[in-house]
Amino acid sequence: MIDIAMHRHPRHTCILACVYVLGGLTTISWADDGAAQCQTCHPGQHDELAKSVHRALSCQECHAGAASYAVGADRLATFVSRADGSGMTFDHGASFMGKPTRSEIPDRCGNCHADVERMNPYGLRTDQLARYWTSNHGKRLKDEGDERVAVCVDCHGSHDIMFSHEPQSKTYPLNVPDTCGTCHADATLMADYDLPVEVLDEYRMSVHGRLLFEQEDTGAPTCATCHGNHSAMPPGFATVGAVCGQCHEHAAKDFATSIHADQEEHKGCVQCHGGGEDRHFHLIERITKPGGILLQRYAHLLSTEPDPSAEQITKAIHAEPKQIITHALPTCMECHEDLEDDESLPKLFGLLDEIAAAERYFVETARRLNETGKGVLLVDNQRFRFEDAKTHLIELAPLQHTLDNSLVAAKVTELTAVCDEVNADLEELEAGLRWRHTLLYPIWAFALFFATIVYVKYKQLKHIWVKPVAR
Amino acid sequence: MGWQRSFLGFFDARFDTDTGRKLVEKQVFKRLPPHTGWLHVFASLSLFLFISQTVTGILLLMYYRPTPEAAHKSIQYLTGEVQFGWLYRQVHAWGATLMIMALLLHMCRTYFMGAYKKPRELTWVTGVLLFIVTITFGFTGYLLPWNQIAFWATTVGTESAAKVPFIGHWLQYFLRGGDVVAGETLSRFFVVHVIILPWVLTGLVGLHLFLMRLNNLSSSKRVDESEEFPPETGIPFFPVHAAKEVSVLILLVAVLVTLSVLLPWEIGEPADPLSTPSHIKPEWYFLPSYQLLKYFEGPYGAFIGIIACTVPFVLLIVWPFVDRGKERHPRKRPLAVSIGLVGLVGALFLGWLGHVSETDINVFGQRYHIDLLGWPHKLADGEEGGGHDGAGGESAPGEH
């Protein structure tokens, strides 16, 4: 194997050889001849490395130098650095590169991680370094020599790097906001860059942050999902739709067809969903509510009010039916100065009642389906059909971004139609239960008649068989 | 009737059919004491319901699958898809309840009429055992649909087994087939319900009937008096008493079908070991024990609680040997009747308390919240008693 590698790339042969030879040696603290090894003086780093993803690597991979030094234990003590820094400098050898400075770190990591051949066996991508240089972090480091920007170790750790799927990792989804927050929530540091530190708290309160922290959904978007990780950069308003659209595919597509998409002043998604300009656009919030939340609210309403009216249901499930207006009103008014007289506005808002009615119908049908299923009927097929209603309801939200009333109205009709169908099915099933009730009348008529004639027979038989007891 | 003769002749030529025929005829036409009346039909009703349970049980087994994955689905399937599946399931479920009611009424009749006295003590003992076996039937069968209520009622029910002194935890582990109610519990309860108990009950019923026939039914005479009656005044079991019972049975079937149609047992949601529904209560016939257990807390309390729940059953078994009075007529045994009435009313009251505990009730327009132990708390208008439920639920007997 070494032979093959040698033909290809001499340097890698050396590295490979080092991995094989030194990989074995690092496990021994003292060689037989009493020579000192790296961990003799750097036990902490050694232990961290041993637990990290790089545990198969030797110190020399990143720091060069020798793997073992012919220094006895007695002499070694003189080199150990003292608190006042007065110890003798240890000579690590000519090749030793030492601890990289912050500006050296990206290239040091890139030695391996930007090397396609080196990364191939691990199936890792190699564009992180290139991407890093495109990030604001990388640019400042390279162009301005600003060493305060984030480099590899700030997010990944140095000796203690872990896979991002491990919960202790700094890049584990639940830890990402805090990892970024190390700098981005630091007011003194951010002041120099004129960046808002409130973004982290805004994120925490946002729909995404709640998903991540409250429901521990590791699939929820973190900072890196929208800003990129190695190429970290705030998306501009021109590109924000593309960023959001990576997940919110339908909404982005539908929004792109709307009249707003062409307006240069319109900030795209964050215009309405970003919590407003004064909130730095990180307080991302939904305006309509998905089916699950509607059902929860309906169930809650029913627990206090067993027989609610249509208005009560709408109010309860859709707590803010006109929220889009109140929420986005100031923003809308920036362009639509005369909101009251503007012909283009009320037509969309006029559909909100229909949408609310369809949502109400949805929760009522879902509830009925659930109750019937718990009873004595088999409603698997109806449940399956109702999946369509859920799909329509989910599609209804992005469709509103088109600002096209006919499309929204068509979707509302589709949703209502599925609910109608399910309700009709349930009606039919329940009608099947009613004939059982009807059947009770002939059964009782028969039973009473039968019991009576048997009783008459009993009287007769008693008369024939039994002699009355003399009193 | 030529074929009949040749058919019976086939057996006559091979077996001593005369003896057998005489034996059967003697039993069938046996004369019951003259005072045998309507109250005696509860025994036959119980027996009929047992047969009905067996038949419907076998029918249900045709579609039922005793695994946690399939049990609930198979019940849904047999209720929703199979012709008349709903009927057999409902008749089986209601049959169980009615059977226990019939047994209780039969026991009351026997108790208050002093029919358990000499020489019928052992008949009474087998009867009490039959009752215990029947409620065990109810307990094991309740889990089989594998729905939320069944799962958690069984969890709570087996939890109280842990209170049995010394062997409690071992007993609970054994009952559940593990630490928690799971697939193993279902298998165990299934086997007990469909194989072990049916045969135990059949054996006990046989013994009970045999003993009953040996001594005939009890009269109301004193124990030391002769129970003989002129044979012609006795009521032949067949056809006279049987006709009386059949007329009641017909009505029972109608009641069973009516209950099945009008008050169907819901299939419920599939069991979810991760979410406990609120207000888990056992079946009505366990409510007195359930409520009684609540009053005993702590290690010694639990000890006493279990004993308090066991004593009534032990007392029932040994009662004929305790009450050795000669009188049978209830008016002549005021003490025994009083004890019986107190026990009965006590059980009914405890059962009612268990039923209303942790709920809100209305008394003359004033709402009360009944707490875990059955104490009422006045509620202001519009106030909900639900808040107490959470706290109450935590100290329910099963939760320790």
Add this chain to the structure above:
Amino acid sequence: MQYKQKTSRRGFLDWLIGLCSAISGAAMTIPSLMYLWPAAQGGESSNVEVPGAENLSVGTSTKVQVGPRAVIVVRGRDGYVAFSAVCTHLGCLVRWDPGKKQFLCPCHAAAFDDKGQVVSGPPPGPLEPYKVKEVSGKVFVSSI
């Protein structure tokens, strides 16, 4: 005379009781026979989710159990199709050949096209089609 009248009335009563007993017996027996008659099979397991169907690349197949039947699901260009995997010839399970775009039966070299129609071999009829439904990224198969 009086005695005779009595017996005839008694006879009618017995006849009536016999009739009612017969009706009751039938009312109990017939439902139980209907109950025992197998209900539509697979009713319990309709709408089976095809595991991993969303990761299936175009042109490849997977098998899934629907009730008692094995069903083969193929992801085509226009979505999923599903057929009973039981060959109509002798009941062997067919497999999907992505290259030929055919279902091949290993037993007697029968071939069905991507619509389940017989291309070659001994099968007497086409593969039984199954209904496929896509719901929010998941694929469900049910009998038609």
